[in-house]
Amino acid sequence: MIPYRSSGRIMPLAFLPEGVTGIVVEIRGGINASRRIFELGITQGVSVRVVRSMGPGPILVDVRGARIALGRGISMKILVEVVG
Amino acid sequence: MIRVALAGNPNVGKSVIFNNLTGSRQHVGNWPGKTVEKKEGYAKCFGEEMYVIDLPGTYSLSAYSIEELIARDYIVKEKPDVVVVVVDASNIERNLYLVVQVLELGVKTIIALNKMDLAKSTGVEINVKKLENLLGVPIVETVAPKKIGMDELCRKIIEMKESEEIQMRIRYSDILEGAIHDLIEILEEVKEFRDYAYRWLAIKILEGDNAIMQEVEEKIKTVSLKERIYEIKKRFEEKVEDTEMYVINERYRVIQEIVSKTVHVSKKVTLSDMLDQAFLDRYIGIPIFLAILWILFQFTFIVSTPFVDMIGDFFAVISNNMANVTGISHLDYLLFGEYGVLNGIGMILSFVPLIMALYFALSLFEDFGYISRAAFLMDKLMRKLGLTGRTIIPMILGFGCNVAGIYGTRIIPEEDDRIIAIVTNPLMMCSARLVAFAIIAAAFWGSMAGTILLSLYVIGIVLAVSISLVLKKFVFKGKASPFIMELPPYQVPSIKVAASQAWARGSLFFRKAGTVILFGLLVLGVLATTDVTTLSFTDDVQNSIVAVIGKMLHPIFAPLGWDWRLVIAVIFGFVAKEIVIGATAMLYGVTEDEFASFIAQHYDPVVMYAYMVFVLVYVPCIASIAAIKNETGSWKWTLFTILYEVSLAYLLGILVLFIGGFI
DSSP: OOOOOOOSOEEEGGGOOTTOEEEEEEEOSOHHHHHHHHHTTOOTTOEEEEEEEOTTSOEEEEETTEEEEEOHHHHHSEEEEEOO | OEEEEEEEOTTSSHHHHHHHHHTTOEEEEEOTTSOSEEEEEEEEETTEEEEEEEOOOOSOOSOOSHHHHHHHHIIIIIOOSEEEEEEEGGGHHHHHHHHHHHHHTTOOEEEEEEOHHHHHHTTEEEOHHHHHHHHTSOEEEOBGGGTBTHHHHHHHHHHHHHSOOOOOOOOOOHHHHHHHHHHHHHHTTOGGGTTSOHHHHHHHHHHTOHHHHHHHHHHOOOHHHHHHHHHHHHHHHHHHSSHHHHHHHHHHHHHHHHHHHHEEEOOOOOHHHHHHHHHTOTTTHHHHHHHHHHHHHHHHHHHHHHHHHHHHHHHHHHHHHTTTSSSOHHHHHHHHSTTSHHHHHHHHHHHHHHHHHHHHHHHHHHHHTHHHHHHHHHHHHHHHTTOOGGGHHHHHHHHHOHHHHHHHGGGOOSHHHHHHHHHHGGGSOOHHHHHHHHHHHHHHHGGGHHHHHHHHHHHHHHHHHHHHHHIIIIIIOOOOOOOEEEOOOOOOOOHHHHHHHHHHHHHHHHHHHHHHHHHHHHHHHHHHHBBTTTOSBOSOGGGBHHHHHHHHHHHHHGGGTOOHHHHHHHHHHTTOGGGHHHHHHHHHTOOHHHHHHHHHHHSOHHHHHHHHHHHHHSOOOHHHHHHHHHHHOOHHHHHHHHHHHHHHHHHHHHHHHHHHTTO
């Protein structure tokens, strides 16, 4: 796995505003949840755009052309670098 | 006979392709020992007989969910001649993940590149020829609802069956391929694994797949071989840290490479995005959700009512004309009486249109893509209650039928959350109780009946939520499972799939629940027509065995203001809630039509409201108890459900009377 070198601002995916894109830097959390996220295409280095954010609720992201809904808990554990 | 297995992600149109291929020659049941739906059928294409099996929709074959395990085991153990992976062309990158996993299995594979029309309209262009070459797999472009590409698919299946094994063209990184190569050399020496695809086995060993590692441990007898396998695995682990993540990443890296060469996406705001703007809106999203729920139920009842009435009338006429055919009064009653076999079958049949209409509508909304949106929308609210967004779906299903709701909990991946959803589902007021309550409410409250019914819905929901919270906090002491779910692109729902779903569910209900209901009715019939002293036939319910039982239990329920007849009705409501009204009418010796005005004269509205609350809460019907047992796999939870509900119902009944005393 190539370590991802980041230069921009890094934050949990949960805090990314609607319409903003980020690149996944790190996924923390339990093996089970992480693997499910990975298999749905949210892997390190992939770009993720927030389509809809329900405040402190779940978020909807566009990743690899698919729409994936992520609960608050899980989206706090995905760290992204903001690319705009 | 060519054996074909259909694989694919959920919502890619797999069911439509299955329907197109098999037509009416299909059978819906469950996988042995599981509650996952199994669909199989037969097709005849260009003179060739085909057996087609529709594997459960999955995103991967990692075997972490029941569905994944079923799909993978089928391909590995049953070895279908050809696997058709149905791929959503508009969402190709993510869909290729499953394709790549199927290819690892080394089976003859065809891709049905479905939803080509949608892909084009959303600005996705695919160079199919090039994609075929890069993957090494024949691709058939399809638009399943229009049956485009079906002949071509059949032709390719036949060709594929005859052809030689296809070479695996996908290559992962040198580190991974090196380890795979070394492992295959060893595995080829193990005769116990002769049936397996070595490449797949090697990858699974490197990933550390639990099931496969166990097989390695058990099947390989030669210690030196085993040691060599562990040695290679260890070296791989040292190089890549997290092996499983590494392999997943490798698959996506390869897919990304292929996609970058074959797929061109011109960004467009899609119709799907526009619909999501409305459906997932912070403010209007929930009102739309409520409106859709309303439509769902209006549809279910308006469509089914004429059929329900027709079937009821038909059986009434027949049984009236048959009344004294055998001349033996007991037998006549059991066969053709009001609660006899014939009318029983009529009653069960009359529920079939309701269930079919409900499933038809649900299937349309599911197919359309709305059900998963509802889960997303409700996640925040449900999380506050300690539940996951997905719980909303079995809850909604429960409003139609608790049996459906309980089976619907299968979409909740975490065991704890699922059990909570199962044992609280009976509190969702099902359509059977609604029918009974509607009659009572109309008799007592006239134009206010709707509000009364609504209040019962609310009581059920509030109770379900409270019990969920208590269970979550004190029994499971855990957090809600993470909410991870794909929201598929919206699509025009398939009427055919909805119809076949409705038919399958309707007939399943008739067979499974039907026998239970019929049995319950017969027991009621015998007990109600057997004289308690002479044990011979009696017309007079007052002297029947039923009356004795009711009178015996009556003191327990006297504080609720019932007479013994209502006690009996509640006992038989255990069999099925839909017979409560009929049983009560029979016990009072009035017809069902006269029943409403009769009880309105004899009971106080508060007592009747308390009665309805009791009936709402006390026990799910026998069919739903069977479902709870099946889905929790434990008598403990089944008994727990019965116990908590009976006691809760009793307490609430008392509470209603107490509060009602002040009004």
